[in-house]
Amino acid sequence: MLLLDLNTVPPRERVEAFRHALTDSLVPNDISHEEPEGGIHARMEMWRVGGLDLFATRNSGFQVRRTARHVRHHRDHPIVSVSLQPEGVHRAEVADRREFLGADDICVFHELSPRVYGWSGDAASQSIMFDTHRLGVPVDTVVRASSRLRASPLYGLVLEHLRGVWRDPGRLENDPGSEALASATTELVRALLLSAAHTEQTAEVRSTMDETLLTRITAYARAHLADRDLTPERIAAEHAVSVRRLYTLLSEAGISLEQWLITERLAKARRMLTSARHARLTIAAVSARCGFSTPSHFSRRFQAAYGMSPGEWRRQGPLALAEPHE
Incomplete structure (x- = not known):
């Protein structure tokens, strides 16, 4: 859903429109802007995926300051934002x-902690909002972890x-x-x-690592589907467990x-064939990009699963989607 496109707003109203969109969609903040020659510009979008709000913005330079005063006016269910920086510093x-x-960093903010955030020039941010009750991580733990994320072996995953x-x-958004x-x-x-928050393996960390092991394994495997050597031995070794x-x-x-x-x-x-x-x-x-040993092996598997060859699927497009054959 498009929240804001400042190209559609008169220049003299853009500062207020930006402030209104950011404050209404997130939380109260003090906002200041750079003044580029063409005026400030921004495009903000939001999606709702399975109960998580995803917020993306691409805009000219600005700074957001969240003070202790703002913290006192947080929403009933405060959030933790986890952001990527696809453009800019x-x-x-x-x-x-x-x-x-930068692009290889994860940025984490807890709504109940004061902060300053922004960039100079044009840049973009992609944020996922987690309800703190659902996430279940105390504010001090989030703040401590936010400066040490790369110390965690889970960071890359x-x-x-x-x-x-x-x-x-x-x-x-509408995927089952x-x-x-x-x-x-x-x-x-x-x-x-x-x-990231605990250098030592506390009982809380060990419990969480055990509870999320299956999720981490499947996420790791999906991220490495192109690797032909994605063997049980490799998957087990990456997660410090035995193959058994x-x-x-x-x-x-x-x-x-x-x-x-x-x-x-x-x-x-x-998905790739119709993208x-x-x-x-x-x-x-x-x-090859999907990890099959040979094109012929891929074609046989595809035909058995979907009742048509990869070439036929590509020609017919997504409307030909059918359930895999038993």
């Missing part, structure tokens, strides 16, 4: 700690997961799996925060690892 200050954030969520949020995706995303962020423990965990969840990987790879290939972004890729290239 962002500045953040929390608890007297200042840092610069969560970063790739968040990037995946942001590839096409509009498509995710949106609730499960929201739950998995919440679990991964909670695990990252607790892991891996298979036991998956079996308890009703998952056959080999079949699950084939299903995920086929689903990825099916404008991948329209110039050959079927062999799609096969």
